[in-house]
Amino acid sequence: MTSAPRRIDLRSDTVTRPDDTMRAAMAAAEVGDDVLDHDPTMRELEERAAALLGVEAMLWVPSGSMGNLIALMAHLRRGDRFLAARGSHVLEAELGTPAWLAGGMPHPLEWSGRPGRVAADDVSAMAAGSAPYYALRTTLLCLENTHNFAGGTVTPPDEHALLVATAREAGLKVHLDGARLWNAAVALSVPPAALTVGVDTVQVCLSKGLGAPVGSLVGGSAAFVAEARRLRKMLGGGVRQGGVLAAGGLVALSRINDVAADHANARTLAAGLAELGWEVTEPQTNIVLASVPDTPTTLAMLDRVGVPAVAVPGGVRFVTHRDVLAADIAEALHRIKSA
Numbered sequence: 423m424t425s426a427p428r429r430i431d432l433r434s435d436t437v438t439r440p441d442d443t444m445r446a447a448m449a450a451a452e453v454g455d456d457v458l459d460h461d462p463t464m465r466e467l468e469e470r471a472a473a474l475l476g477v478e479a480m481l482w483v484p485s486g487s488m489g490n491l492i493a494l495m496a497h498l499r500r501g502d503r504f505l506a507a508r509g510s511h512v513l514e515a516e517l518g519t520p521a522w523l524a525g526g527m528p529h530p531l532e533w534s535g536r537p538g539r540v541a542a543d544d545v546s547a548m549a550a551g552s553a554p555y556y557a558l559r560t561t562l563l564c565l566e567n568t569h570n571f572a573g574g575t576v577t578p579p580d581e582h583a584l585l586v587a588t589a590r591e592a593g594l595k596v597h598l599d600g601a602r603l604w605n606a607a608v609a610l611s612v613p614p615a616a617l618t619v620g621v622d623t624v625q626v627c628l629s630k631g632l633g634a635p636v637g638s639l640v641g642g643s644a645a646f647v648a649e650a651r652r653l654r655k656m657l658g659g660g661v662r663q664g665g666v667l668a669a670g671g672l673v674a675l676s677r678i679n680d681v682a683a684d685h686a687n688a689r690t691l692a693a694g695l696a697e698l699g700w701e702v703t704e705p706q707t708n709i710v711l712a713s714v715p716d717t718p719t720t721l722a723m724l725d726r727v728g729v730p731a732v733a734v735p736g737g738v739r740f741v742t743h744r745d746v747l748a749a750d751i752a753e754a755l756h757r758i759k760s761a
């Protein structure tokens with residue numbers, strides 16, 4: 423090999439960089455002090471996202487993890503049990519903050535045959551109300567759509583509605599981790615609001631497939647958002663002239679439908695890898711999971727050919743995104759074949 427090949431980075435959709443259009447919007451943003459009162463561009467982003475997601479109000483936060491944590495802090499009292507699908511981001515990838523900072527007792531729900539999806543019966547069984555006074559009190563169900571570690575799997579609106587109804591009937595609150603809700607909505611051809619029906623709170627990411635450099639939003643009722651603003655400040659997430667960041671978020675929100683191209687690229691990648699004899703999942707959105715016998719060796723090979731991916735239990739994960747084009751996927755497959 424004479425010169426290093428261009429890297430085709432499939433580790434995550436978080437590697438996306440703001441393009442010229444987004445940078446220009448950020449440079450031109452109208453700003454104010456969002457900690458004192460409100461930054462006008464922040465407010466515009468929050469209002470537009472609330473309308474899109476069918477909730478009363480939303481709050482910009484620096485990260486999805488902070489958005490989830492704020493929701494859990496608002497919902498949980500110390501020692502309350504919360505339910506979440508096995509492998510959920512809140513269980514596996516947020517440093518234990520749901521327990522450490524929000525005081526919750528986590529309880530993983532098994533996948534009900536389909537990766538990343540849980541059964542309504544398991545929700546009601548865990549929430550059984552007639553337990554003695556010293557039993558754990560279950561107060562919250564956390565959903566994740568798409569489910570990241572299950573391979574970007576989608577929960578459709580009817581199943582979402584059944585889970586929410588079951589949780590409500592059992593007296594549970596519902597938080598939706600919608601870091602990639604956009605991908606679910608596009609894969610299902612439904613508006614994002616069709617996937618938030620009945621939830622108390624929802625968190626969405628702007629900094630993944632939509633390409634913003636920073637930012638998530640967490641929302642629900644206006645009363646929740648008023649409390650969330652206090653919690654954000656407590657966690658060090660209040661920013662002042664945040665309009666510079668929010669302007670990138672507004673451009674990101676205009677690009678939701680673009681993730682359809684990422685989904686097509688994921689299907690091409692999975693089909694190509696399968697042709698090369700890899701054992702891969704059929705992608706529902708922009709994530710491809712491959713089972714490999716020796717993950718470190720495979721990751722080292724991928725890195726050597728300039729197609730980095732990440733380790734997941736039992737294999738490797740590839741994520742397609744807006745900075746990787748169809749031609750890059752073809753090139754990636756070519757390099758993997760040659761290796």
Ligand SMILES: *Cc1c(COP(=O)(O)O)cnc(C)c1O
Pocket residue numbers: 484485486487488490511512566568569570599601602627629638
């Ligand atoms: C990325 C992600 C988050 C957290 O977002 P950060 O901005 O990285 O903190 C939360 N949930 C899911 C499912 C994610 O994929």
